[in-house]
Amino acid sequence: MSRLIDVEHLNLQFDTDEGRITAVDDVSFSLEQGEVMGLVGESGSGKSVTAKSLMKLNPSNAVYGEQTRITLHLEDGPVDIMSLKTSSDLKVVRGGAISMIFQEPMASFAPAISIGDQMVEQLQIHSDMTTRQATELSIEMLARVGISDASTRFRQFAFELSGGMRQRAMIAMALSTKPKLLIADEPTTALDVTIQAQVIDLMKDLVKDFHMGIIFITHDLGVIAQTADKVAVMYLGRLVEQGPVREVIRNPGHPYTQGLIAALPQLDDLDKPLVPIPGDIPSPLERPSGCVFHTRCPVVIQGRCARDIPQFTQTREGHQVACHLLDPANNDQGTKTT
Amino acid sequence: MSDTPLISVRDLSVHFGVRGGGLGKKPVVRAVEGVDLDIEKGSFFGLVGESGSGKTTLGRALLRAVPITRGDLTYDDGEKKYDLAAIEKGDLKDYRTRAQLIFQDPYAALSPRMTVRDIIAEPLEVMGITASKAETDERVREIAAKCRLNLEHLRRFPHAFSGGQRQRISIARALVSRPRFVVADESVAALDVSIQADVLNLLKDIQQEMGLTFLFISHDLSVVAHVCDHVAVMYLGRLVETAPTRELFANPRHPYTRALLSAIPSLDPDDDSVVDKLEGEIPSPTNPPPGCKFQTRCRFAIDRCRTEEPLLDHAAHQHNVACHRWQELVEVFEAEDAAAKERSDKRHAATAKAEKAKASGKNKGKTKPKSKPGSKGK
Ligand SMILES: Nc1ncnc2c1ncn2[C@@H]1O[C@H](COP(=O)(O)OP(=O)(O)OP(=O)(O)O)[C@@H](O)[C@H]1O
Ligand SMILES: Nc1ncnc2c1ncn2[C@@H]1O[C@H](COP(=O)(O)OP(=O)(O)OP(=O)(O)O)[C@@H](O)[C@H]1O
Ligand code: SF4
Ligand code: SF4
Ligand SMILES: [Mg+2]
Ligand SMILES: [Mg+2]
Numbered sequence: 095m096s097r098l099i100d101v102e103h104l105n106l107q108f109d110t111d112e113g114r115i116t117a118v119d120d121v122s123f124s125l126e127q128g129e130v131m132g133l134v135g136e137s138g139s140g141k142s143v144t145a146k147s148l149m150k151l152n153p154s155n156a157v158y159g160e161q162t163r164i165t166l167h168l169e170d171g172p173v174d175i176m177s178l179k180t181s182s183d184l185k186v187v188r189g190g191a192i193s194m195i196f197q198e199p200m201a202s203f204a205p206a207i208s209i210g211d212q213m214v215e216q217l218q219i220h221s222d223m224t225t226r227q228a229t230e231l232s233i234e235m236l237a238r239v240g241i242s243d244a245s246t247r248f249r250q251f252a253f254e255l256s257g258g259m260r261q262r263a264m265i266a267m268a269l270s271t272k273p274k275l276l277i278a279d280e281p282t283t284a285l286d287v288t289i290q291a292q293v294i295d296l297m298k299d300l301v302k303d304f305h306m307g308i309i310f311i312t313h314d315l316g317v318i319a320q321t322a323d324k325v326a327v328m329y330l331g332r333l334v335e336q337g338p339v340r341e342v343i344r345n346p347g348h349p350y351t352q353g354l355i356a357a358l359p360q361l362d363d364l365d366k367p368l369v370p371i372p373g374d375i376p377s378p379l380e381r382p383s384g385c386v387f388h389t390r391c392p393v394v395i396q397g398r399c400a401r402d403i404p405q406f407t408q409t410r411e412g413h414q415v416a417c418h419l420l421d422p423a424n425n426d427q428g429t430k431t432t
Numbered sequence: 433m434s435d436t437p438l439i440s441v442r443d444l445s446v447h448f449g450v451r452g453g454g455l456g457k458k459p460v461v462r463a464v465e466g467v468d469l470d471i472e473k474g475s476f477f478g479l480v481g482e483s484g485s486g487k488t489t490l491g492r493a494l495l496r497a498v499p500i501t502r503g504d505l506t507y508d509d510g511e512k513k514y515d516l517a518a519i520e521k522g523d524l525k526d527y528r529t530r531a532q533l534i535f536q537d538p539y540a541a542l543s544p545r546m547t548v549r550d551i552i553a554e555p556l557e558v559m560g561i562t563a564s565k566a567e568t569d570e571r572v573r574e575i576a577a578k579c580r581l582n583l584e585h586l587r588r589f590p591h592a593f594s595g596g597q598r599q600r601i602s603i604a605r606a607l608v609s610r611p612r613f614v615v616a617d618e619s620v621a622a623l624d625v626s627i628q629a630d631v632l633n634l635l636k637d638i639q640q641e642m643g644l645t646f647l648f649i650s651h652d653l654s655v656v657a658h659v660c661d662h663v664a665v666m667y668l669g670r671l672v673e674t675a676p677t678r679e680l681f682a683n684p685r686h687p688y689t690r691a692l693l694s695a696i697p698s699l700d701p702d703d704d705s706v707v708d709k710l711e712g713e714i715p716s717p718t719n720p721p722p723g724c725k726f727q728t729r730c731r732f733a734i735d736r737c738r739t740e741e742p743l744l745d746h747a748a749h750q751h752n753v754a755c756h757r758w759q760e761l762v763e764v765f766e767a768e769d770a771a772a773k774e775r776s777d778k779r780h781a782a783t784a785k786a787e788k789a790k791a792s793g794k795n796k797g798k799t800k801p802k803s804k805p806g807s808k809g810k
Contacts, residue, residue, distance in 0.1 A: 136624040287695040288710040316697035359654040370630035
């Protein structure tokens with residue numbers, strides 16, 4: 095496998111009326127070609143803005159940290175994404191090497207332009223195809239994602255399609271430019287389980303056929319378990335755990351990840367009570383000091399967790415957890431200050 | 433519990449006329465068609481099914497918030513009894529204090545310009561339930577406390593709250609008039625799992641404390657499995673299966689219910705037990721297929737299914753299923769389940785062996801946090 099993208103020390107803040115808020119705080123990860131990474135976390139934890147940063151798609155009130163480095167490895171050499179400034183610079187990544195399926199399915203298609211025209215237009219921005227070639231490829235992609243009667247659908251508008259079909263059309267459009275990296279932001283959340291299962295199967299096939307990297311954002315751990323090779327867990331803008339999907343789901347190391355898994359209603363044990371993670375998610379304006387999870391953590395170390403930011407510790411091969419409990423060197427220090 | 437049911441529904445249909453379509457002919461949306469349903473007092477009754485199957489419409493019909501096309505609907509809480517299909521204005525006003533809706537979307541439902549106190553108090557004022565401001569305040573404080581909102585919260589505006597807190601505000605607002613019957617429509621769908629569990633526990637607690645009857649509408653079968661005591665599965669306006677929760681999840685009889693259950697993504701990354709993949713999508717309710725509504729996607733469909741519509745049949749105690757072939761399919765399902773179990777047992781044995789080999793290979797000290805809530809996959 096060869097490296098596809100490196101994200102190092104991603105810091106992202108937003109200027110808002112209520113002040114500058116931190117949305118992503120020192121996030122680092124990398125992805126190989128053909129690898130699927132699941133990104134999970136509660137609403138507002140920064141999943142979407144992290145993903146958008148890979149294409150510098152965040153709005154103008156976004157402020158990236160000075161340490162932030164994002165490197166995309168293409169055949170012609172590495173691309174330093176943070177250094178790209180104008181939209182013509184960014185064309186290499188936006189809709190070119192990187193495609194994104196957005197969280198709001200309606201938002202991705204312009205309502206007054208047919209699906210086909212939008213697909214053709216996007217293809218022509220990124221290649222020198224003729225309209226005819228672009229049309230053929232688009233119809234082929236629509237058929238490829240399981241849309242029957244693709245040449246009719248090609249001429250229809252987004253509102254004329256059902257939810258599941260719209261989702262497929264979006265995937266077809268995102269794939270038509272043959273991206274190296276596909277970012278899928280909650281592509282199944284609004285779908286019924288039966289359609290969701292179809293879309294999951296489709297994504298699995300596509301990884302095999304196109305050998306691209308995928309970042310799959312969702313808060314459904316079941317979906318992650320069924321699609322991803324590795325998983326990264328975010329809480330309030332920080333990465334708290336990452337590792338191979340089997341490892342993280344079977345041996346979650348971070349109290350937040352453990353809480354997430356325990357809170358899932360499981361069908362095989364209906365007597366098991368639902369165990370919520372206590373407390374509410376803090377507002378972004380009142381970001382907790384030290385470990386961002388300390389206000390809700392059931393095993394918080396008094397004195398220490400509110401003070402020091404935990405760093406990643408490797409628990410097993412490739413499995414990293416950011417929690418003071420896993421950092422034996424610091425453990426005794428913590429108890430002293432109580 | 434051989435009381436009369438709180439809600440009793442017979443042959444209920446709700447159709448919507450749709451404008452446009454062909455010349456002259458108005459296509460009709462058969463959102464709910466020929467539904468029979470009893471909801472016992474104190475029940476936490478679940479209603480599941482795909483998008484567009486008619487869940488919201490059925491819920492709204494029970495609240496008399498949509499016009500009813502045909503059928504009988506009775507509400508009887510022991511104190512009052514109403515024939516909802518023919519209810520008159522004055523009675524409807526009283527019924528509205530007894531039956532309430534909790535909204536689907538906690539973000540859209542709360543007016544941004546009102547304080548939380550005013551949002552919760554509004555139903556009391558609109559329905560003229562309380563006699564004085566002092567009494568209103570008393571009721572608001574009481575229900576807010578039950579929903580774990582404090583006095584500080586009541587003075588604020590909804591934008592200052594997280595999703596979970598907003599949901600608790602919606603719940604408080606729905607319950608302040610002390611209803612007997614509550615329809616909760618997808619009220620946890622927008623929430624993260626950690627918060628969702630909290631809201632579900634709250635609903636259950638309040639239900640028991642206040643002796644409420646719930647109709648709980650959801651896409652999410654695993655949620656329904658955990659909170660509901662009885663479940664009805666809906667497809668294209670029809671009820672296809674109803675049963676006590678445990679019975680339904682242990683012995684699903686309808687091919688659609690089975691497909692729904694097996695489509696839930698398993699937390700086990702190696703799980704390959706899915707036997708039932710549903711192709712295609714739910715047909716349009718303006719143009720439902722003849723015969724069994726599920727025949728276009730059912731892998732067991734036969735000629736009879738394409739012409740004759742199956743009725744709800746009694747399969748076991750309180751367990752009803754609408755499928756021509758449910759009896760013959762019992763064995764088919766059992767065989768499939770046995771085969772799936774054998775596969776997964778084999779796989780588990782193989783993984784356990786591999787893990788063991790790996791662990792003895794290198795035993796680097798791995799530290800773990802002290803407390804670890806039950807968290808294994810399957
Ligand atoms: N343009 C913006 N201006 C100001 N704040 C923003 C902006 N975009 C996002 N945020 C804030 O950044 C934080 C992270 O948002 P993000 O959308 O990435 O969350 P998410 O993890 O994708 O959540 P969800 O699961 O709800 O989609 C949130 O607190 C959000 O309010
Ligand atoms: N006021 C209306 N006028 C016309 N058609 C309607 C109306 N309300 C609902 N429908 C149609 O009735 C059918 C059932 O809709 P309903 O909202 O009850 O489904 P649902 O099961 O609640 O779906 P979801 O899970 O998406 O909420 C749908 O086809 C819908 O488009
Ligand atoms: S660092 Fe402390 S507060 Fe944070 S997760 Fe670990 S124990 Fe909990
Ligand atoms: S009646 Fe026929 S089509 Fe309908 S669910 Fe049963 S077997 Fe399938
Ligand atoms: Mg998001
Ligand atoms: Mg609905």
